[in-house]
Structures are given as C-alpha cells and as structure tokens.
Amino acid sequence: MSEQTAEEKVAELTALQAALAAEHAAVYGYGVVGGRIREGRRTEAKAAYDAHRARRDALVREVRDLGGTPVAASAAYALPFAVPDSVAAVELAAELEERVAGVYSDLVRASAEGVRGTATEALREAAVRAVRWRGGSVPFPGLAERAATPTASATPTA
Amino acid sequence: MPFPPPPRTLLGPRRRSLLASAAGAALLVGCSTDADDSGTTGGSESAAERARARAASDSNTLLQHYDAVLAAHPTLADRLDPLRAEVVRHAAAFGGGSGGSTASSSPSASASASPSPVAATPSDALTDLATAERALADRRAKALLDLPGELARLLASVAAAGAAHAYLLTEGAK
Numbered sequence: 001m002s003e004q005t006a007e008e009k010v011a012e013l014t015a016l017q018a019a020l021a022a023e024h025a026a027v028y029g030y031g032v033v034g035g036r037i038r039e040g041r042r043t044e045a046k047a048a049y050d051a052h053r054a055r056r057d058a059l060v061r062e063v064r065d066l067g068g069t070p071v072a073a074s075a076a077y078a079l080p081f082a083v084p085d086s087v088a089a090v091e092l093a094a095e096l097e098e099r100v101a102g103v104y105s106d107l108v109r110a111s112a113e114g115v116r117g118t119a120t121e122a123l124r125e126a127a128v129r130a131v132r133w134r135g136g137s138v139p140f141p142g143l144a145e146r147a148a149t150p151t152a153s154a155t156p157t158a
Numbered sequence: 159m160p161f162p163p164p165p166r167t168l169l170g171p172r173r174r175s176l177l178a179s180a181a182g183a184a185l186l187v188g189c190s191t192d193a194d195d196s197g198t199t200g201g202s203e204s205a206a207e208r209a210r211a212r213a214a215s216d217s218n219t220l221l222q223h224y225d226a227v228l229a230a231h232p233t234l235a236d237r238l239d240p241l242r243a244e245v246v247r248h249a250a251a252f253g254g255g256s257g258g259s260t261a262s263s264s265p266s267a268s269a270s271a272s273p274s275p276v277a278a279t280p281s282d283a284l285t286d287l288a289t290a291e292r293a294l295a296d297r298r299a300k301a302l303l304d305l306p307g308e309l310a311r312l313l314a315s316v317a318a319a320g321a322a323h324a325y326l327l328t329e330g331a332k
Binding site for chain 2: 139
C-alpha cells in the first residue's frame with residue numbers, strides 16, 4: 001500500500017478528522033469522568049485523559065501534514081447519559097474508549113503504513129482501557145457491525 | 159462539528175467476497191511459519207488470502223493453548239471460558255473452523271500446533287497464556303500494515319482484543 005490514490009488520500013484525511021473529533025470528545029468526556037470518579041480510580045482516569053490529549057495533538061499534526069485543517073473541539077458535548085456518580089463515570093469512560101476504538105478501526109482501514117501503525121496502536125490502547133473500565137472483554141473492539149452478533153461471551157465478570 | 163462519516167460502505171462488499179473465498183484457501187496454505195512476510199507485495203489478493211489463513215490458524219493454535227490450560231487447571235474455567243469463546247469467534251471471522259468444539263479445527267492447524275506443556279500452577283499457566291496472547295497481538299499489529307483495508311481493520315480489532323485478553327489474564331487477576 002505504498003502508493004495512495006487521490007481518493008485514498010481523501011479517505012485517509014476524512015478518517016483522521018473523525019478520529020480527531022472523537023479524541024476531542026474523549027478529552028472533554030474524561031474531564032467529566034475526572035470530576036465524578038471515586039478517589040481510587042482517579043489516577044487511572046487522569047492517565048487516560050493525558051493519553052487522549054497526546055493522541056489528539058498527534059492527530060492535529062497528522063491532519064496538517066496531509067494539508068487539512070484540523071477539526072476543532074466543540075465547546076461542549078452532549079453526554080450519552082447522565083453522570084451523577086462514580087459508577088456512571090466509569091461507564092462513561094468505557095463508552096468513550098469504545099467510541100474512540102471505533103474511529104481508529106476505521107482509520108486503520110483508510111490509512112497507509114505510518115498512520116495505520118499509529119491507529120493500530122491507538123485502537124489497542126483504547127480496547128485495553130475499555131476492558132479496565134468495564135472489567136470484561138468484547139470480541140471485536142471498534143467494530144460496531146460485529147458488536148450486535150448474539151453472544152453471551154462478553155458478560156463482564158469483574 | 160459536522161464532517162462526513164468514514165467511508166465504511168466503500169470497501170464493504172470486497173471484504174465479504176474475500177471472506178467467502180478465503181475459507182477454502184485456508185486449508186491449502188501452510189500454517190504457522192514464523193516468517194514475517196517481508197517479501198509480499200502489499201495488497202495483492204493472494205497475499206491477503208494467505209494472511210487471512212494465517213490469522214485463522216494462529217487463532218486456532220491459541221485456542222488449543224486455552225484448551226490445554228483448561229484441561230490442566232479446570233478451576234480456571236470461569237475466568238477463561240469467556241475469553242476462549244472470543245478466540246473461537248476470531249478464528250471464525252478469519253474463515254477458520256466454525257469453532258465450538260475443541261478438536262474440530264482444521265487438521266493442518268492441529269498438526270502444526272504443539273503448545274509447550276502447561277505450567278504446573280494456575281497462575282503460571284495464566285501468565286503463559288497472557289504472553290501468547292500478547293505476542294500474537296504484536297505480530298498481527300505488524301502484519302496488518304501491508305494488508306488491504308478491510309482485512310487490516312479486522313486484524314487490528316482482533317489484535318486489540320488479544321491485548322485486552324492479556325490484560326485480563328494478568329493484571330485483571332483477582
């Protein structure tokens with residue numbers, strides 16, 4: 001996949017922007033998580049927050065390298081559910097990671113070597129963090145189309 | 159922040175047709191040679207088929223490792239069964255045996271697999287399994303760089319799942 005067509009470059013840039021938008025949302029979301037999560041898991045939340053900021057900054061650079069204008073963060077994001085307490089905060093963190101995993105799997109598909117390697121790594125990190133938050137595994141992190149397949153295997157046990 | 163959704167539909171059909179053809183090809187290709195496929199020309203159909211077959215046989219080998227650990231340490235069943243079930247689904251996603259029963263995977267896969275003997279203690283056995291999951295995830299993360307987009311995406315997801323398994327098998331302990 002050394003030579004990308006113009007069309008493939010557009011697809012890669014689009015996927016990069018989608019990943020960037022998801023990282024903006026994750027950074028915002030972890031701000032909420034950090035405010036609600038119980039003391040014992042606050043360090044973990046802070047580490048995840050920092051990781052997403054670093055990914056976001058790297059994506060900004062990659063978008064620029066491809067000649068794009070990085071999408072900006074929104075001032076605020078609608079949370080998928082209310083986050084009144086630590087339990088909900090952990091759930092939100094898991095949700096954020098799953099969304100991020102989804103955009104990175106798309107970026108893997110749309111990108112060529114360098115960006116693809118980074119996206120693969122980012123997908124893996126998101127999947128591991130999602131498991132830490134949830135306590136259970138999913139068979140295909142980041143693949144929404146496979147998430148609905150009927151199976152009981154993913155029941156969180158922890 | 160409006161931007162177009164990722165072009166999911168663009169490559170979708172291609173993957174499906176590949177899936178159908180690769181299942182048969184899987185049995186013809188040799189199993190886990192440890193070569194790192196450096197010579198393959200990126201993206202060619204046959205390279206993709208080989209990679210898919212390889213991924214299926216890798217998942218089957220991993221499955222046998224799970225089964226060996228489960229046979230030696232039945233008390234780990236609660237812990238391992240959910241992960242094992244996911245490995246079965248990975249093998250199936252790559253076109254390898256439809257999974258479920260232990261010995262049903264392709265004969266070539268089982269012939270090539272000779273997992274090292276299971277550690278005497280459950281915790282060592284879990285560590286070994288985690289190491290195997292992580293090593294495979296690492297190998298897949300490299301292999302996918304040269305593959306067609308849709309297969310690369312699947313492999314990246316399965317590699318991520320493997321890394322998550324490794325976490326659950328070790329740090330996720332207790």
